[in-house]
Every structure is written in structure tokens, then in C-alpha cells.
Amino acid sequence: MSRLGALLVQRLRRDWLQLTLWIAGTVALALSGFAGVAEAYGTEQDRLGILAAVMANPVILLFRGLPSGPDRSAFVVFLLFPFLAMMAAFMSAFLAVRHTRGDEEAGRLELIDATPAGRWMPTVATLVHGVLANAVLGILVALSLLAGGAETEGSLLVGFAAAATGLVFLGLGMLSAQLMRTSRAANSLTVWILLSTFVLAGVGNALGTPSDDLTHMESSWLAWTSPFGWAENTRAYDENLWWPALLCIGAFLVLTAGAFALQAGRDQGAGIVAERRGRANARAGLASTTALVSRLSAPSTIGWIVGALVAGALSTALGSVVDQIGGENPAIADVLTSLAAGSDLQQSVIVVFFMMIGLLAACAAVQTVARARQEETHGTAEPVLATPTARVRWLADFLIAGVVAVALTCAGGVAGAALGAIGSDAASELIRSAAVAAAGQVVAASVFLVLTALVFTVAPRLTIPLGWTLLVVAIVIGLFGPLLGLSDEVTQTLSPFAVTPQLDGDTIDLRGLPWLLLAVVAGGAASLGLMRRRELAAAG
Structure with a gap:
């Protein structure tokens, strides 16, 4: 077995339960969406009423996606997609930090570095591992939507956009692991950026411009500063735009390149961001x-x-x-x-x-x-x-x-x-x-x-x-x-x-x-x- 293959098998043995839980939860949410919408908003008139209410009070978009019409499939994406993308993002961020800074902090990477695998192979294995996990998530999400009766292109686009969002935070997690000296700090930095960009997308949608028929919302520029905003603007089952999701792929490549560049310039166990020195003596409290x-x-x-x-x-x-x-x-x-x-x-x-x-x-x-x-x-x-x-x-x-x-x-x-x-x-x-x-x-x-x-x-x-x-x-x-x-x-x-x-x-x-x-x-x-x-x- 190749060195990369051996590392991938080791990661899958460690992560199979966590990945199964994340992916199964995301797929279950997507699969149940169609049945729920069909029961709760079975008619187009029901969905038009909700969309009109959203246009009248856009703050609701802080917790939902981007309205793209009253079609049942598009309505499911409006209700659920931000959370599908968020679950992919959390899964990817934790995976990246666990197998980079987490293993380094625990001393595992030092042992691997001493083998013929060398210093770079574990990072490459983490990258491949994360890409495969997001690919599986995206494919299963698309298949679950197809099983619910959705159109083929829109379903594939939803799966691709969710996986692409996950890849952005895979790259961000790998970059944070190089910046911070502990896995706790790297996870905190990644999660705060994740939540901030999620809110940015919601605010950007809320500040957007509604269509004349009150069924669509055009995002403001603020939503385009967030990978969640890029993914939502694919408008699956409506316009089916693939290029906004490609922005996520571009960001992933840039972040990953940055992570490799930072790793080349630091020592094992060190971080780019220096830790604050503690007090010589603890307070009495x-x-x-x-x-x-x-x-x-x-x-x-x-x-x-x-x-x-x-x-x-x-x-x-x-x-x-x-x-x-x-x-x-x-x-x-x-x-x-x-x-x-x-x-x-x-x-x-x-x-x-x-x-x-x-x-x-x-x-x-x-x-x-x-x-x-x-x-x-x-x-x-x-x-x-x-x-x-x-x-x-x-x-x-x-x-x-x-x-x-x-x-x-x-x-x-x-x-x-x-x-x-x-x-x-x-x-x-x-x-x-x-x-x-x-x-x-x-x-x-x-x-x-x-x-x-x-x-x-x-x-x-x-x-x-x-x-x-x-x-x-x-x-x-x-x-x-x-x-x-x-x-x-x-x-x-x-x-x-x-x-x-x-x-x-x-x-x-x-x-x-x-x-x-x-x-x-x-x-x-x-x-x-x-x-x-x-x-x-x-x-x-």
C-alpha cells in the first residue's frame, strides 16, 4: 500500500463514526425537506404567501436562504440550504484541524515525519481525506433530493454547492492550523469565521432587493463577501448558476496554497501567531x-x-x-x-x-x-x-x-x-x-x-x-x-x-x-x- 493510502486508511479508521454522523445528518435533513414542504406548504399559494411575508420582513433571511421562486424544490432550498452548507462546513473545519494541528499537538506528526512519509504527506492526506468526505456528502445530498422528486440539474447543483462550501472551510481549517499553535485556538478561529460569514450572507440577503412579483430576492453586495452567499446565489431549481459555486472552489485552492506555504516556513510544533506570554505568578483568585x-x-x-x-x-x-x-x-x-x-x-x-x-x-x-x-x-x-x-x-x-x-x-x-x-x-x-x-x-x-x-x-x-x-x-x-x-x-x-x-x-x-x-x-x-x-x- 502506498504511503498516502496508508495514511488515508488510518484517518478513515479514526473518523468513520464522526463522518458518518455528519454526513447522515446532512442527508437526512435534505431528504426530509421535500416531504415536510409537501405537507406544510403543499400548494403554490401557500408558498407564495410565505415568500411575500419574507419580502415584507427580510430579517427572516438571517435564518433562511435566498428566495428563488415558489417552485417546491426551490422552496426547499430556500428553507434548508444554509444549514446543509453549514453542516458541511463544520465537518470540514473540524476534520482539517484534527489531522493537522491536533495530530501535531499530540505528537503524532513528529512520529510520521520520522518515517519515509516525511513532513508533507500527512498534510496531503488530510487534504485528500477532506475532499473525499465532501464529495461523498455532496453526492448523497444530490441523490436524496432526486429521491424526493426534484429535477436533476438543480439537485446536482445543491450537492455541489454544499460540498464546495465545505471545501472552503477545509482550506480555512488547514490555514488556521498553521497560524495557531494549539488545536483549540485553530478551531476557535475557524468557527468564528464560519459563523461570521454565515451571518454576513444572511444580512446581505436581508439587505437585498425583492422582485416585483415578491418571489425572488436579489442579494446585496454584502452577501458576496461570504462563501455561504456564493453558494446560495447558485439559485438551484431556478436559474441553476454554477459559477458562484466555483468561487468557493477558488477560495479553497487559495486557502490550501496558503496553508502549504505557511507550513514550509515554520518549525514543527510552532505557530505563525505567537502565543501571549503568561504571568510569572498566578493571581490569588x-x-x-x-x-x-x-x-x-x-x-x-x-x-x-x-x-x-x-x-x-x-x-x-x-x-x-x-x-x-x-x-x-x-x-x-x-x-x-x-x-x-x-x-x-x-x-x-x-x-x-x-x-x-x-x-x-x-x-x-x-x-x-x-x-x-x-x-x-x-x-x-x-x-x-x-x-x-x-x-x-x-x-x-x-x-x-x-x-x-x-x-x-x-x-x-x-x-x-x-x-x-x-x-x-x-x-x-x-x-x-x-x-x-x-x-x-x-x-x-x-x-x-x-x-x-x-x-x-x-x-x-x-x-x-x-x-x-x-x-x-x-x-x-x-x-x-x-x-x-x-x-x-x-x-x-x-x-x-x-x-x-x-x-x-x-x-x-x-x-x-x-x-x-x-x-x-x-x-x-x-x-x-x-x-x-x-x-x-x-x-x-
Whole structure:
């Protein structure tokens, strides 16, 4: 077997489960889209009503794609494509960093460099591995759309555009791995750019120009600064433009060339961006392990809080606008109330936005526990546990930091809602609705904190892939359940975000709060109990 082939086989053996989960989840979302749209928006008149509402309130495009007509296939792409591309992007970014900076940080690349494979072959293998993974994802997405009855060229274009977006972030992940000295920093840089470009595409679409018949939106220049904007402007099942997706291929080639150029100019184990020097002596406040874990988690937590602050401000600032539009066009009211299960439209808007804030809080929770796994595999947990600190106390510190991160993220959403409600006649009522929604999302997000902690104690190697996969499944079901035709029972069973308390007029409907609290308490206690008997693992 060739050296490249041997490295590819080794990567596939390590990644088969993670890649299967990412690709299967993306394909399942695409496959279920046709059935859901056929059930929820079976007639062209239904789809025209939604598109008209979107043109009247383009802010909805922050969370959807680019409208390209009322055709069923084009409507599916409008609803789902940004998230298909995002899943391909996350898969590719994590793959790139894992097999470059992650392996280098763990000492694996140094061992491979000492073999006839040399220094460059592992990077080439990572490149080929990522391209193959995206090719499989794109082909299966196209086949799933064809199975739903979509046209051939549009289906192939959707698969190609999703894979091309993934390739952009494969290149970006490889470049970040050369810039940053740790895999944690490389992943953070890549994810922040990914999320920023996703938002840029949404804002660029929202600032675009609607067509006279209110069925199409022409993106503004801002969307063309984002690979997500390029992919969305392929307009599958409408104009079927291939050249915008080729911009993604061009960006991928440039980023990959940059990664190889930077690798040629640095030493093994070093990064282009120099690390900031730490203090010679730690502050007195860092004397406990709880303080240490909080310090390690602070930078990422601040980022989630900022995102929640923006979403919270939009939830109340747009409430009155959507209420007015909902009165003029019942289609948008039906969408929001079906997503939020609410009777009042303004409250429904707040619930929908705070569901997204809950998702951000859950991301903060999963990331905090994933950091415990990284501390373990990087060898930095061992010196801490060599002190009188017990393993249960060590994990409990990460759970405490996770709960605090969740609470602060949701509190940031409430603060944003208060800012957005300034000047509103119903400011106090809007803030009260936001506070109730935020409290429920704290509990829902904490479910994923304890779930990830359980995985960490039972199957440590699956902590990061399975923790994020469980969250992605809940996100898809929570955001798309009603649109995909899933029953309320299925949605509420599989997504904690769908059963949080909310206002029903002047009263608070607790809905699934008791069960969520029970799950959090039981999961936390079980993870701490199991940690008593788990040995520390030094290898990832």
C-alpha cells in the first residue's frame, strides 16, 4: 500500500463514526425537506404567501436562504440550504484541524515525519481525506433530493454547492492550523469565521432587493463577501448558476496554497501567531480548580454571550414589526406560531429567537465539557489531578462552569431584549416574555451539559463528536420539526428546546419543565457518580 493510502486508511479508521454522523445528518435533513414542504406548504399559494411575508420582513433571511421562486424544490432550498452548507462546513473545519494541528499537538506528526512519509504527506492526506468526505456528502445530498422528486440539474447543483462550501472551510481549517499553535485556538478561529460569514450572507440577503412579483430576492453586495452567499446565489431549481459555486472552489485552492506555504516556513510544533506570554505568578483568585476552569472557559463564554445579546435585541426590536406584518399576511403568523406553539404573535417571535439563544447556550455547555476532554488528552489534567483534587471535584468544576456559561448566555439574551424593547409601549411585557423564555432555555441547554458529561464518563473518546451530534440533532428537530411535518409529540420528545416554559397570556405554561429539571439533576448526579470509577486517559 502506498504511503498516502496508508495514511488515508488510518484517518478513515479514526473518523468513520464522526463522518458518518455528519454526513447522515446532512442527508437526512435534505431528504426530509421535500416531504415536510409537501405537507406544510403543499400548494403554490401557500408558498407564495410565505415568500411575500419574507419580502415584507427580510430579517427572516438571517435564518433562511435566498428566495428563488415558489417552485417546491426551490422552496426547499430556500428553507434548508444554509444549514446543509453549514453542516458541511463544520465537518470540514473540524476534520482539517484534527489531522493537522491536533495530530501535531499530540505528537503524532513528529512520529510520521520520522518515517519515509516525511513532513508533507500527512498534510496531503488530510487534504485528500477532506475532499473525499465532501464529495461523498455532496453526492448523497444530490441523490436524496432526486429521491424526493426534484429535477436533476438543480439537485446536482445543491450537492455541489454544499460540498464546495465545505471545501472552503477545509482550506480555512488547514490555514488556521498553521497560524495557531494549539488545536483549540485553530478551531476557535475557524468557527468564528464560519459563523461570521454565515451571518454576513444572511444580512446581505436581508439587505437585498425583492422582485416585483415578491418571489425572488436579489442579494446585496454584502452577501458576496461570504462563501455561504456564493453558494446560495447558485439559485438551484431556478436559474441553476454554477459559477458562484466555483468561487468557493477558488477560495479553497487559495486557502490550501496558503496553508502549504505557511507550513514550509515554520518549525514543527510552532505557530505563525505567537502565543501571549503568561504571568510569572498566578493571581490569588486562581488558587482553586474551579477558578482555573472558569478562567479557561471565559473567552469562549464571552463570545456566546455577545451572540445572545444580539439575538435578544432582535427578538423585541422586531416583535412589533412582525406583529404588524402578521396582521396583514397570516402566512408568517402561522409559521411563527407553529414554531413557538404560542398564541400571541409577539410572544411567538420572542420564543423563536430565544430558542436560538438556547442553542447558543447549549453550544457553550457542550464546549465547556469538551474542554475537560481536551485537558485530559493534552495531558494538562494530570498535573491538576496529581494534587489532592479528586476526579469528581474536577468534573464538577466543569459542570459548574458550564451552568454559569449557560446562565450568562441566556442572561445576555434578556439584556439584549431589554435594549431592543426601549421605546416600545409594551416594553415591560416584552421583557417579561423574554425572561420567561430565557429561564426555560437555561434548563434546556443544561440537558446537553449533563448529556455530554455522561458521554465523557462512559465513552470518553466520543465526548466531542457525540456531544455535538446530539446537539445538532436537537437543533434540526427544534428549528425544522414543524417545517418538516414532524408531529408535536416527536418534536417535544427529541428536542428539549421545544418544551420549555412560555407565557400563555398572563400565565406561565410550564410545559415540560419538570421533566427537563429531572433530566438535568439525574444526568449530573450520574456523571459525577460514574466519574468516581473512571481512570484518567492520557491518549485521545
